[in-house]
Amino acid sequence: MILPKIKAFFNPEQFQGWGKNRNYFEGWYYKIINASETAAFAFIPGIAMDEAGNQQAFIQILDGKNENANYYRFDAKDFKATPYQFQIEIGNSYFSEQSIELNLPDIKAALKFSGNVPWPKPWYSPGIMGPFAFVPFMECYHGIVSMDHSITGHVLVNNKHIDFNNGRGYIEKDWGRSFPSAYVWMQSNHFTLPGVSFKASVAKIPWIRSSFVGFIAGFWLQNKLIKFTTYNQSHLRTCHIDNHKVEIILENNKYRLHVNASRNNATALASPIRGLMDGRIEESMTSILEVKLVDLKSNQQIFHDFGRNAGLEVAGNIKEITS
Helix, strand or coil, rough: CCHHHHHHHCCCCCCCCCCCCEEEEEEEEEEECCCCCCCEEEEEEEEECCCCCEEEEEEEECCCCEEEEEEEEEEEEEEEEEECCCEEEEECEEEEEEEEEECCCCCEEEECCCCECCCCCCCCCCCHHHHHHHHCCCEEEEEEEEEEEEEEEEEEEECCCEEEEEEEEEEEEEEEEECCCCEEEEEEECCCCCCCCEEEEEEEEECEEEEEEEEEEEEEEEEEEEEEEECCCEEEEEEEECCEEEEEEEECCCCEEEEEEEEECEEEEEEEEECCEEEEEEEEEEEEEEEEEEEEECEEEEEEEEEEEEEEEEEEEEEHHCC
């Protein structure tokens, strides 16, 4: 499995766990919103392995509008990854960059994606992790599969048909040992103008015998990806979190990004701790993100809008990441 592992390293959307058998998790996050914005789901397929080598595959389903979630557990043998490409099979369900075929007792889906917007992955900076992708001891790695894309197809929930034609989608993933002990994550691709997408996260990152507050943000605007990351000389100016909102301010050498996120009702999801899905996080899919972008050279505001149907997670001891 050496060759698939090397190929996957430079293609983060592919399965990264070749040769892993303990203390490891990997999961993909598909967010789908229908055209009328009356239905919002997150489909999360993955595999988890604890420190003793006990393994399980899973599919989590988050119904963002009805604020409920279900966790479907499978034998690890039911998880199959295709080498050299992003294609995952769990039981009778299939997941790829271009489509989902979901076959679960209470929910089924047949969805296709087009116009995907991936995060760039040159060899020296393979994906959103940048040079940190080359660090072998990271607790958690992150990848963006598609910032934004169009959906065709449908979802059946208890035999109720939901049309997803002309809907919008987003795909990301995580892998490693555990989620960070403290983090905030937010995402929306439902702004006034289509084709605008935003994602940001701030987290406590263990580092050898210490730690630091790391951040990653990407803003897809007018067919251009504007990046704010720990490794590209950007700066986290503010990270304020209370019971009602999250505020972050980021700067790179050209822009200042100011985001205010409302904290709406959230739903509990399983999350990985040392490879086992024993943790609990809460996610809202109905938050609002106020996003402002300022050009530092002219001091002019070049974008100000509100992102709807936003995913928002606030987890752990947030004092570790606030400033």
